[in-house]
Amino acid sequence: GKLKRADSHRQRGAATAAPAQPPSASALPSWGSGFLSTPSSSSPRACPQSALLLRRQLAELNKNPVEGFSAGLIDDNDLYRWEVLIIGPPDTLYEGGVFKAHLTFPKDYPLRPPKMKFITEIWHPNVDKNGDVCISILHEPGEDKYGYEKPEERWLPIHTVETIMISVISMLADPNGDSPANVDAAKEWREDRNGEFKRKVARCVRKSQETAFE
Template sequence: MPAARSFLNGASSPYSTSRPGSTKPGTPISATSNCSLILRKQLLDLQKYPVDGFSAGLVDDDNILEWQIVIMGPADTLYEGAILKARLIFPPEYPILPPKMIFDSEMWHPNVYSTGDKKGEVCVSILHQPGDDEWGYEDAGERWLPVHTVESVLISVISLLSQDVPDLNSPANVDAAKEVREDFPSYKKKVKRLARRSAEEAYD
């Protein structure tokens, strides 16, 4: 797969911009400053050394805490040919705490919420709060660690989409998980249809 284009220098993007975020009230200036420095370095690194499969940039040049992401559907998967739009939203405490990743493209996957306030949000171990899982599904080492970067997060999400059969443990989308179990051909058909739609909508 060719390297996805970077949108970090103001190049035209199929991604529509959204509203800028804001710093949480009461967040220490030092924490916010450290977060900003780390994110700007990661942004620069991705600009200098693009990674196959995705592009990353800022939704708003004045807001380092919200990034726009475009994932190119991995070859030989149900998402092949897709152009998936998403956002990464970082807390001021990053990298101590993980970002949220939210798909703006419509998704049908057991690990992506499909309704409510969390619609589009990715539920994957690497984005879960650090420490032990109170439900016992994950080891602390599988969850968020400060050594993770935007690149490692996106590679994990692309790996998630590349699975032949999605992980059905503790699904975010119970209906999608049920369809995987009971009617996998129907699940695959729906995912492929949404993948085609994402490509069609990318440049609308």
């Protein structure tokens, strides 16, 4: 599914910048606010509390965009499926990238976390090869049966889309090599960070610039 306003973004992007000149993090809110779509009044069949909360968070992000990412609905009639665009953090290997991902919320949100999946190819220790993001904040609440995470590091109902995205941007800047979802990427990050790992990330960044508004 593609956001209905993708075509206008492609036209604006083509007029203002070549593929090698992706939007900067500081420029993101200006086009990000237009990227947000507002759900129609004939909303999806859902738990009213979760739907109301998601609608409120979407409106807040539309009103007060957060630097570094933009978010909107994949389908105007489905509050439970969001698309986000993340700008690679400055001064990291991911700088200049424009990475697309989907957030899928459970009907009992915020009691349980959403799932997050990168649609744009990305090479990162905490993103598996299918694009699924594996970080503590997105893990089911409660005790970690393996003892790696404290309960307060896992999902809590106080978290929002904004806190999730801030955690993901932090993950891009500072991968967790101790609990990898992509073992090969984690090994390269530890042993050959400025060699093979850097080359693979650079390729993903270039590809993301070419496909950001498709």
